[in-house]
Amino acid sequence: MNKRRIGKTALEVTEISFGGAAIGGLYRACPREAAMATLETAWNAGLRYFDTAPFYGFGLSERRTGDFLRDKPRSSYVLSTKVGRLFRPVPEDQVPDHSYVDPLAFALDYDYSYDGIMRSVDFSYARLGLNKIDILFVHDIGTYTHGEEATKIHFRQLMDGGLKALEELKSSGTISAYGLGVNEVRICLDVLRRAPLDCILLASRYSLLDRSAEAELLPLCRERKTSLIIGGVFNSGILATGPVEGAHFDYLPATEDILDRVGAMQKIAAKGGYPLAAAAFQFPLHEPVVASVLTGTAKPANLTRNLELLDIKVPPTEFAKYDPYTIVQRLG
Numbered sequence: 431m432n433k434r435r436i437g438k439t440a441l442e443v444t445e446i447s448f449g450g451a452a453i454g455g456l457y458r459a460c461p462r463e464a465a466m467a468t469l470e471t472a473w474n475a476g477l478r479y480f481d482t483a484p485f486y487g488f489g490l491s492e493r494r495t496g497d498f499l500r501d502k503p504r505s506s507y508v509l510s511t512k513v514g515r516l517f518r519p520v521p522e523d524q525v526p527d528h529s530y531v532d533p534l535a536f537a538l539d540y541d542y543s544y545d546g547i548m549r550s551v552d553f554s555y556a557r558l559g560l561n562k563i564d565i566l567f568v569h570d571i572g573t574y575t576h577g578e579e580a581t582k583i584h585f586r587q588l589m590d591g592g593l594k595a596l597e598e599l600k601s602s603g604t605i606s607a608y609g610l611g612v613n614e615v616r617i618c619l620d621v622l623r624r625a626p627l628d629c630i631l632l633a634s635r636y637s638l639l640d641r642s643a644e645a646e647l648l649p650l651c652r653e654r655k656t657s658l659i660i661g662g663v664f665n666s667g668i669l670a671t672g673p674v675e676g677a678h679f680d681y682l683p684a685t686e687d688i689l690d691r692v693g694a695m696q697k698i699a700a701k702g703g704y705p706l707a708a709a710a711f712q713f714p715l716h717e718p719v720v721a722s723v724l725t726g727t728a729k730p731a732n733l734t735r736n737l738e739l740l741d742i743k744v745p746p747t748e749f750a751k752y753d754p755y756t757i758v759q760r761l762g
Contacts, residue, residue, distance in 0.1 A: 431476035434721040436657045437628035441564060441606045443508050445715060446737065447479035448472040449661055449726030450495050454487025459531040460728040462494065469498040471730040475737050479722055481631065481659070482558075483512035483569055483611070484550065488525070488533040489557045496558030504562060510631070511558070512569035512611050513550040513592075514584075516541050542571055542584045544591030551599065563604075566596060567611030567631050571621075574614040585620065593625050600628075609656070615642045619650065627656050629721065634662030634680060636717070638695060638710045638752045639669055639688070648719060657721040660714040669710035672696050694757045698748070708742040713749055 433442040453465035472480075482495040492511060499507060517536035525535055541550070547566075554563065571588060573581045596608040607628035610618055618630050630651070636643040636658065643658075651658055664670040666678040673689040673696070684692070692706075699706040714720045725736045751757075 431478070433478075434657070436565070436607050436721055438655045439607045439628055441508060441628075443479035443659075443722045444477055445722055446477055446740070447481060447659065447722040447724050448477050448733075449724040450480065450482035450491040451486045452726045452728035453494050454482075454485075454491030455531040455533055455728075456486065457529055457531065458728070460487075464728055464730075465494045466498060467730050468728055468733055469495070471733050473498075473502075475734070478506060479508040479510070481510045481567075481724060483567075484517060484554060484557070485512065485515050485528070485538070485569060487530050488517055488536040488538070490530075490534050492554060492557040493559075496560050500559060508564045509558075509560070509562070510565035510567060511554050511563055512567045513547045513554075513596075514540060514542050514569040514571060516546060516550060517553070540576070540580075540584060542568060542587040542592045544595045546587070547592050547595040551604075565607045565609070565629065566599065566605050567609055567629075568592065568596075568621075569611045570613070571610065572612050572614050572617030574612065574617075581617070585617075588621070589624065613662075615647050618643075618647050622647075622650055622654060622656060626654070629657040629659060631659040631661060631724070633660075633724075634665055636660050636714055636720070637663050637665050637669065638706075638713050638749075639665045639679070639691065639754050641754060648717065651719045656719075658714075658717075658719055659722045659724060660720055661724040661726070663710050663714060663723060663725075664707065665710075668692050669695075670707045672706060691754050691757055695752055695754075698751050698757075702744070702748050704742050704744050704748075705739070708739040709744050709748060709752065711736065711739040712744050713752075716746060716749060 431444045482491045515538045520537045599605045609627040609629040611631040613633045668677040668679045673692040677684045679688045696706050727733050
């Protein structure tokens, strides 16, 4: 599988990467056997970049990812995890609900400070059972997760000490790159204008349907030589399922406007002779600043189906037809 470089570093990642939220039990339980089988399917398909986080199953995804990678040659893969949340053990009846089914028995506290990030890295080493992490992402900092007032506090923590911790870890060779792992553009701009981020893992904001990143973030990433890793290419599923009853967009039931836009996109894909899902999966890779596209699932068959979308030819000229804001008017 082709590889692309992360920012100005020497690190290279496969163009398609594995996201570990689902093997941590996001929305539905994931038995260990299914997690390991899915990771094995990813490896056999040539994926060599694996992303996880302490938040995914409250440590469960990191444990499973580490168990899978432990017998692989360390130079053969790239591993990223995240910082910003610290976990403490609690009784099973006090485990908070963050949409993970059967997570480990922990509760979380947000901490983007110097000490918080250093502690988070140490805890991740222990959960992973590995002695090297390639990329660290500051996880879910911003109003999408915290609201305006709490974000001001967390942003100041990051500026006053968290970034120093990340830079120390990179300059010492402990990690090779660092950045943000978020679902919103604004915080990316706020941080990138103040810090030399190597990469940003951005979910759902650079897709056929949501181009929030195009106006300001993509040009700034090009200027700063900051790579993007793109997740959420199906925007919570609707670009894979089409505008069916019960379709979701951005984690919520799709509105009529979104259903109309996707319906119009489906007509373009049908006329071009390819599935809309194939266009959605391939779209981000036509932008040079994008280093990798994440795909995450807890079922080998689903992963194989997604990867097969890469084998379907979608002519590059097709993507210009998918402007999500004018598509309905143009197609009538």
